[in-house]
């Protein structure tokens with residue numbers, strides 16, 4: 001194995017794989033290494049809490065590219081390789097296995113580790129998170145012995161897992177510390193809709209509830225004790241309380257950051273020749289009013305990969321892509337565009353009871369985001385409202401007889 005590559009990409013997930021793909025698409029002829037600590041070929045993460053967990057999608061169909069692709073494009077894959085330290089002055093990094101790899105440019109695309117819960121019992125067998133294939137496989141292997149599941153955290157991943165496991169016949173309780181699910185990412189209308197949907201499917205949703213301890217029996221989880229003393233029986237617990245960006249080696253090397261690693265609009269970190277992209281990149285986002293944020297989405301990982309590659313190729317671009325995201329729960333397809341945080345008004349378009357509607361988020365009269373449930377046409381047409389920050393009469397926005405694309409033209 002060569003011990004120096006022109007571009008080394010650390011993290012072989014969505015962002016890392018996309019960076020390698022785009023380097024070759026744009027004609028980059030230098031050497032590329034894609035280094036990842038998972039044993040797998042690069043794969044798509046979203047199905048882990050959706051159709052892969054449900055047993056409806058085989059792992060092979062989640063590969064980002066077929067196995068032969070990487071060799072054909074002369075991308076050196078180094079799976080099962082954890083990078084532990086970075087030496088920016090010598091342009092070298094070290095791996096847990098003791099290898100040293102030199103780089104011309106480095107793209108840091110390590111995503112994040114699932115945040116662990118800090119209560120007693122967190123390390124019992126049967127307590128899971130859903131971040132990688134190994135996590136999902138462990139859950140799938142245990143499921144035959146499981147009747148009751150407690151999901152800690154009512155975010156997208158927790159709710160998706162709850163929907164799948166309910167469909168698989170398990171009794172699921174979701175415990176959420178806030179007074180509504182999806183509180184970090186959506187407005188109250190959407191939260192209430194999803195709470196009602198889950199309850200209608202038999203999920204027990206406990207809001208404003210804290211976890212005091214995970215209880216066990218002979219090393220295996222037996223229940224979850226809430227702060228109000230209630231004990232929920234569980235043979236499986238899923239902790240979905242967010243991620244911690246995997247940036248320790250970069251911060252130790254002197255990169256600016258804290259909540260991830262700070263990057264500029266070209267995805268450059270404060271260290272020379274080192275870029276960061278995806279879940280771990282703390283960046284100023286125009287759709288957040290220029291605030292420094294991290295986004296955890298396939299869109300962001302892909303679009304930042306494109307920007308970092310353009311910087312490396314000397315064709316600098318600035319990251320200003322409109323954020324979008326999706327979530328599948330039961331037969332509900334949620335598609336979001338823009339960022340709703342900071343909205344001061346909402347418009348409901350359509351009827352939640354019909355299970356087809358959109359919530360439009362406004363700030364100072366301008367459309368900043370849409371959450372669309374089974375409403376792909378509004379999602380597609382509403383994108384331009386967000387990118388142009390359109391100022392449109394809320395009554396017109398609510399009128400489902402008028403396609404959103406017509407409002408833009410007015």
Ligand code: FAD
Pocket residue numbers: 010011012013014015016035036037038045046047048049081082083084109110111112130131132157246249277278279280295296297298299301324325326327328
């Ligand atoms: P990742 O894809 O997480 O890749 C990072 C890789 O780097 C991992 O393989 C990690 O193990 C590796 N790594 C970390 N540290 C090191 C190190 N020191 N050395 C070597 N390798 C390292 N997004 C959506 O848009 N829609 C969805 O529906 C959706 N559903 C999701 C469901 C689940 C269960 C999960 C976990 C995520 C979901 N996401 C979804 C989020 C999306 O998958 C992430 O935003 C995306 O994967 C981020 O890409 P990334 O390249 O930044 O990180």
